[in-house]
Amino acid sequence: MAKVAGAETIIAHGVRLDGDLVAEGDLVIEGEIHGTVKTNGDLRIGDQAMVEADIEAGNAVISGTVRGNINVRGKLELFPSSQMTGDVVTEVLAVGPGARVNGSVSMGGEATKGKKRTEADES
Amino acid sequence: MYCYVYDEALQDRRYERELAQIETRLTDLGIAGKIARLALFRDPIELIRDEIRAGVTTIVAVGNDLTLRRVIDAVGDRKTVVALLPIGPQGGMTALLGMPSGVAACDVLSARIVEELDVGEVNGKRFVQSVHIEGTEFVVHFGKQYTLTPQRKATLEMRNFAEPDDAGIQSPVDGRLSCIIRLPKFSLFKGKANVGVVPFEEVFVACEKNVTALVDGDRLEGKDFVFRVIPRALRLVTGKARKF
Numbered sequence: 001m002a003k004v005a006g007a008e009t010i011i012a013h014g015v016r017l018d019g020d021l022v023a024e025g026d027l028v029i030e031g032e033i034h035g036t037v038k039t040n041g042d043l044r045i046g047d048q049a050m051v052e053a054d055i056e057a058g059n060a061v062i063s064g065t066v067r068g069n070i071n072v073r074g075k076l077e078l079f080p081s082s083q084m085t086g087d088v089v090t091e092v093l094a095v096g097p098g099a100r101v102n103g104s105v106s107m108g109g110e111a112t113k114g115k116k117r118t119e120a121d122e123s
Numbered sequence: 124m125y126c127y128v129y130d131e132a133l134q135d136r137r138y139e140r141e142l143a144q145i146e147t148r149l150t151d152l153g154i155a156g157k158i159a160r161l162a163l164f165r166d167p168i169e170l171i172r173d174e175i176r177a178g179v180t181t182i183v184a185v186g187n188d189l190t191l192r193r194v195i196d197a198v199g200d201r202k203t204v205v206a207l208l209p210i211g212p213q214g215g216m217t218a219l220l221g222m223p224s225g226v227a228a229c230d231v232l233s234a235r236i237v238e239e240l241d242v243g244e245v246n247g248k249r250f251v252q253s254v255h256i257e258g259t260e261f262v263v264h265f266g267k268q269y270t271l272t273p274q275r276k277a278t279l280e281m282r283n284f285a286e287p288d289d290a291g292i293q294s295p296v297d298g299r300l301s302c303i304i305r306l307p308k309f310s311l312f313k314g315k316a317n318v319g320v321v322p323f324e325e326v327f328v329a330c331e332k333n334v335t336a337l338v339d340g341d342r343l344e345g346k347d348f349v350f351r352v353i354p355r356a357l358r359l360v361t362g363k364a365r366k367f
Contacts, residue, residue, distance in 0.1 A: 008291065012319030014277070014306040019269025030317065035269060 013048050027057075029064075047081045054086075069103075125149075125156030126179040128171060128194055130186025131163065132211060141210060141225055145185075148229040156181075161193065171197035180204060181360075183232065188214035192339055195242075195251060195357060204237055206360035215252070215286055221362030231362040238365070239355040240295040243283045245348050250339045251295075251357065253282040254350070260331035263302055265323060271304065278305040278316075279328065281350045284367070289318050294367050298354040299324055325351040 008026045011017055015031040023039040030046040033053050037043070043057035049064035059074040062082040069086045070076065076090040080098035087103045095101070127149075133142060149155045159174060161167050171182060171194060181204040182197075184190040191207045198205055209217045209224040222228050243250045256279040263271040263279070280303040284295035290303045304319040328348045336343045 008320065009322065010318065010320045011271070012304055012306060012317040014274045014317050015304055015319050016272045016274060017269055018272070019265075021269055031319070032274075 011049075013046070045082075047079070124179050125154055125181045125183060126171075126174045127156055127158045127183045127185050127208070128167070128190065129158060129160045130184070130190040130211075131161045133186060134160070138210060142185075144226050145208070145210075145229060148226050149232075152229060152233040154229075154233055156183075161190070167193045168197040172199075175200075175203055181206065183208050183360075185210060187211060188216045189340070191216060192251070192341075196249065198357075201239075201356060201358065204235075204358045204360060206232055208232060219284060219286065219366050220359065221364035221366065222360075223362065232360055234362075236361050236363070236365075237358050238296065238361045238367075240357045240359050241283055241298060241300075242353045242356040243281060243300050243350060244353055245281065245336065245338055245343065245350050246345060248338050248341075248343060249353070249356075250283065252284050252339050253280050254339075254343075254348075255280050255337040256328075256330070256334050256348075259334050262329050263304075263321075264327040264329070265321070266325070271302070271319070271321065273304055273306055275306065277307075279303070280305070281326075283352070286366070289315060290320050296355075296367060297322075298352060300350060300352045302326060302350075323350075323352075325349070 008028065009023045010028045011031045011033065013030040017033045019035045021037050026041040027039045028044045029049045029051060031049060033051045035053050037053050038056045039058065041058050043060040045051055045062045045064045045066060047063035052067045054068045055070040057072050060072045061077045062084065063079040065083045067085045070088050072090040075092040076088065077094045078084060078096060078099040080096040082099045084101045085103060088101065088105045090107055093105065093107050157174065159170055182194050183206045184194040185208045187209060194205055207216060207220060207222055208228045209222055213224065217224060222231055245254050258276045258278055260276055261279060282293050282301045282303055285293060293301045299322040302321045302323055305316040307316050330346050333344060333346050336345065336348065
């Protein structure tokens, strides 16, 4: 997979990304994504963004629409405008009033460890 | 051994005095060298390569961004050190490299802080700053991993090195270029464009039709473009006030 390292990566509103994006730095998504998204840094999904992808991130703030599973090692914040369809695994979760989550939610150290263990078993 | 390549515009009489002062200062500092003058019918590449073959290790472009660009085009290796000695109206490189204009540049040149800069390449043509493709439809392929497609006409900039702006700060020593996509906003109120930035090492850009790309200001026609970074390809003298 392509590595996008260091500097902040921004997918602008009006731009569509198809494929697997792996970023080492912080990532901002304002546009459309179809594929997978991975970053060790912080991820911000803007309120006009449309993401159809499985996501892995260090920390994440979501204001837009996400269809896919999300695995966050740190804190996940769902803003009031966010619409989440998929399973959520995170250490810490903050949900704003009006945010929609359709899927299972697993939280705390055990959940993220369990997720990692499952991935290790699969490989 | 130094070689000073004078821009053809410096033949104008108004630069005579400043050039005399510069030449005196260079002699005082012990870094005077051979002078080569660019002219309309003289091939700069041949001129500069002859000097390198003759043993010159530092080529100083005396003039502006354009003079520097012509020198960089001619210097094909990584051994020769390149410098800009700014005289006359300047572009953006002077400030980026932290080189003062005129006689003051001689001292910076003498201090000889050499940085190894990345250089960009598009279809075999090298660039130091950036490549612009205005208002067109295109797809950017990041290897086999993913593609970026603007949903409407957009401006594409592949940047190595520039003044910080709405696309942030790009370093010319990080081994990457930045793909900057700007989409105009459709609004009654004029606002800033939507700006996307993705760092990369190599990409392929397929345009909808033939376009003109501005490669550091020079025109390059084409439909398909391959961009890549050549890390640490250029050894350039910089001042302490450089912006990277």
